[in-house]
Amino acid sequence: MNPNYQVRLGKWLSEGWTMLRQEWAAWTGISALTFIPAGFVYIMIQMLIGRSLQIGPNESLTDYFLRSMESSFAVNMLTQFAMVFIIAFFMGGAFRAAFRQIQGESISVSDAFSGVDIYVSVLVAMLSVSLFSMIGSMLCLFPGLIAQGLLYYVVPMVVRENLPPLEALKKSFETTKSDWVMYTVLWIVTQVLAFLGILLCGIGIFITAPLIVTTTAAAYRDCFEIKTEEPISRVDALYSKSCIRCGASIDVRASFCDKCGASQV
Structure with missing residues (x-):
């Protein structure tokens, strides 16, 4: 780890956007491969569960409301975890593509499949992060967001360092705990910017969503891969x-x- 690194939100977001702009075709393709099947699963689950939420002939509005609330929570959990299984398949390849681009190499849509060998590790890592975030959100919204900030480096650690998920969880926590506010803000800002693409008839998300990966890769590089003997004057x-x-x-x-x-x- 670089002992002199600093959390630089503007720098990392700027670099993430530059990476996305320079290889926009490849990143759009990788994003489409990731989110089209995930979106299909989301729609199917919502349709199937939606049929069971119709009000019964002898059911009061109060009972229907309570049943709908309980079902909605279960549906959201099921949907989130189902989508993670799909997204994790491509996430390893996406991060490998980002690190290759940082090293000056060209990338392509086929890089989305380059992380198949670490699929299980990435899946366990993403499920673990989702679980901690969900538990935090059940207590209150903010603990869930903080959990995402503290575990910001889990997936890139699994991809780049081939760490076991549990070790990656511990290392990410130790790295980010002193700057947990900034990492939480970074995660929130990245998510908001990435999903602004939904406003462009929905398809814009394929262009903007990769910002999550490129920004995280830029941050990881500064934190773990740039070695400096002393701070820059x-x-x-x-x-x-x-x-x-x-x-x-x-x-x-x-x-x-x-x-x-x-x-x-």
């Missing part, structure tokens, strides 16, 4: 900047990184 900060892909220190006026060759525009 204020003078150095005026004349240098970090490459948007590999994180190397380059001249502030540079249009390309002299380490990986990535464009900085």
Whole structure:
């Protein structure tokens, strides 16, 4: 872990957006592969459960309301966990694509299938995060959001470091606990920005949703993969900047990184 890293919401969101913009076709394809089947499962569950929520001939409105509330909670739990099984299949590949892009490599839609070998680990990790978030949300909304912030690095740790899910949970918690407010805010902002695509007739989510992965990958790189012996001085900060892909220190006026060759525009 980089001992001198700082939580930089603006920097990570900016880099995540730049990554998305540079490889928009690949990311849109990966996103479509992920969310189309997940959306289909969501619709099917809602349709099947919806039929059972019709008011009975001798049922009062109060009883129907209470039954609907209980069923809605169960449906939301079932739907969320069912969708995780599908999304996890592509999430490993999505993060591997993001890390490849950070290293200056090109990516393609086929990268979505590159995480098949770690599917079980990613699935367990995502189910664990969802479970902790759900338990927190049952107590109050904010504990659920905080849980997402504290466990921000679980999935990329499983993908990048091949950590067992339990160890990834512990390591993410230890990493983020001192900055839990900032990581919670980062998670919320990323989710909101990513799902703004729904406003574009729904299909816009395929373009914006990958921001979740690209931003997280940029944050992970700064936190765990950039090694610095001592903090950057204020003078150095005026004349240098970090490459948007590999994180190397380059001249502030540079249009390309002299380490990986990535464009900085």
